[in-house]
Amino acid sequence: MLFDGVTARRIKTDRLTMNVLETAGTGDPVVFLHGNVSSSLFWQRPMLGLPAGYRPIAVDLRGFGDTDREPVDATRGLGDYADDVACLLDTLDLGPVHLVGWSMGGGVALQVLRDRPESVRTLTLVNPVSPFGFGATRGADGELTDPDGAGSGAGGANPDFVKMLADGVTSDESPFAPRTIMHAFYVKPPFEPDDADVYVASMLSTATGDDNYPGDTAATTAWPGAAPGTRGVLNAMAPNHFRIDDLHTIDPKPPICWIRGTDDQIVSDTSMFDLAYLGSLGAIPGWPGAETHPPQPMVTQTRAVLDQYAAAGGTYDEVAIEDCGHTPHLEKPAEFAAALADILAKG
Template structure:
């Protein structure tokens, strides 16, 4: 499943052994972090498209691809993942890197920047999760709807999808099959990648169960009846566990570019994976209404955090790619590569 020019190796760190993809190019390191239910395989084309003078490295996160399947302590938010990547950067002795994070990987990149700002030369966020997690918040400042995060976390996962991941289903004869989900939500239909089998294989590398995807749940009387547990991927994204509202306080402040597809159905102000939004559509019974449980304004939240970052002396810009879904690096490579090269050039050599 590796493209010509891409090689893989496993790198031991003091935390775990991580699988990385790389090329034989030399130059300033550009480190790519994948999103949820995927792996480094989604980054191969952007890696090969980088101009001379840059060294591409894509990582597999714990529980994905060929990296060790260590459990995820969701009470730390995305810090397990960010600490893993920081350990890898240190092991490889890369110095400050250009960091590129997609979807959940965008949240991990934000956490790494928050904790280790001197290790980041530039930050590129690609359709990133909100700095206030996924689901169960309201307003641009990410106010928790429920103190325990009810309406977010592992309780929002579809059990049929989880079972098909675990069973390694490659067909598309079910609406919950990974291939079907990929075509319907990762991409803006009718986009059809030439390497679809590679990306399905990447999705199927996701480890399942309480320590991994989706995680465990906690019963609650609050709507919709489940709150995040303490383990696993979706709980690490829950807003009672993951929250970055002080990014503007870090020093130094490297330049940030936010790239997103205009038709993203996963990270948006009307996400098809946000339980409050689905409740507003009547898809989940008992929705308490928009006054108390509005759909999460994911884009407004990211914009608010980055605006404060800029007001405090940093810089950021937002590039919206039309007719594009959750994967601009695959759907619109010409536009994506131009946007990425533009921010890389701001980091110097």
């Protein structure tokens, strides 16, 4: 599954053993973090396309790819992942790095920046999860719609999709098969990614169960009837566990580039994975209504946090790529490469 010019190795750190992909490139390190239900394999093309003078390193987060399948303490938000990445940077003695995070990996990258700003030269966010988590918030300031985060977390995962991940299903015969989900939501249809089999294999490397994907659930009387548990991937992004609303307070403030596909169906102000938005469409019964449970404005929330960052002395650029879904690095490689090269040059 490795492209020509890409190698893999497992690196033992003080926290766990992590798998990384590398190329022959040398120079300033550029560290790529993948999204949920994927792995470092999604980053191979951008790694190979980096300009001279950079050293690409793509990381498998815990429970994905060939990194150890350690449990995720969701009460720490994305803290387990961020601490893993920080420990890897120390183990490799990389010094300040250019950090690139896609989707959930964008949230991990934000957490690394929040916790250790001196370790980040530049930050590139690619269709990142909102700084206020995924689901169950309203407004630009990410107000919780329920104190326990009902409407977010592992309860929103489709059980058929989870089973097919666990069973390693590679076909597209089911609407819930990983390959079908990739074609319908990771990219904007009818785009057909090169090396689709590699990306399906990457998705299938996801560890499943209560400690990993999707995590455990908690009962609640609040709509839609499930609240986040304390373990696993989706609960780590629940807004009662993950929230970065003070990014503007960090020092130093490295430059940030926010790259997003304008037709993303996953991270969006009208996300097809947001239970409140699905409720507003009538797909989930009992929706309480827009006054208390509007769709989460994910893009609006990210912009609000970055605007505050800029107002406090930081800088950011928003690069909106038209006719593009959740994976600009696959769908629009030239535009993505140009935006990445631009932010790297600022560091």
